[in-house]
Amino acid sequence: MDIVSRQKVRRFEAGTFQEIESSVATEYPLTIYVNDQELVTIVCTPEHLEDLVVGFLTSEGIVRGPGDIDSVDIIEATGHAQVSANFVNKFNAKYRGKRYITSCCGKSRENFYFQSDASLVNVKQNSNLKLTTDRIFRLMEKFEQNSATFHQTGGVHNAALCSSADIIYSRMDIGRHNALDKIYGRALKDGTATDDKAIIFSGRISSEILVKTAKLGCGIILSRSAPTELAINMAEELNITTVGFIRGDRLNVYSGFERIT
Structure with a gap:
């Protein structure tokens, strides 16, 4: 089954409508x-x-x-x-x-x-993974390059499991939780350890996404977007490093500063 379909739309641009074909994500x-x-x-x-x-x-x-x-x-x-x-x-x-x-x-x-x-409230992550800011920027750049369906449709979420060296799995889905479940399922089937890995995520880091990261056993989550206040509070309780607004040569570390050098 195709994950993307082509649909006729009427686009308004420069003061006029024109009929074009646009890519949309399959639900x-x-x-x-x-x-x-x-x-x-x-x-x-x-x-x-x-x-x-x-x-x-x-x-x-x-x-x-x-x-x-x-x-x-x-x-x-x-x-x-x-x-x-x-x-x-x-x-x-x-x-x-x-x-x-x-x-x-x-x-x-x-x-x-x-x-x-x-x-999960009292389940702290004991990950020893540390990342340099330069490595984070490189991983995010590769993550963006792997997000072809998002760039094509604008209608999906992307997630990846990565080590300090490279991206291991990339998955996308119209549901943000689904993308992470696909990562988790693949890691479980392959027997891939996750306690020394990080999650890269395309959207905001909500409390639910933070919990999902904890379930995966990862100690670091990276995103182009921002975490919520509740997610930051939970991250501090669960010893998870949250890094957001990773854009160009800038980023914000909201919790778990000791893992970012």
């Missing part, structure tokens, strides 16, 4: 079934769907990790993901019931975060 509903029980429908970008399913189920505490999942069967034509699991956290699966998660995340996504995130 795709994926319904996840775990052991034949419907769990959730996620509106997402239709690529790296298995990574999304594994990352979502693990980060939301439905399963403990890839070892609990026997198989993931993606049926693209009908928008279904059939998951066979040998272990399911019954509490987390039961209280949620059926949910519909929109691409803007909104209230339905908050329902998924409320209880499972409470356990």
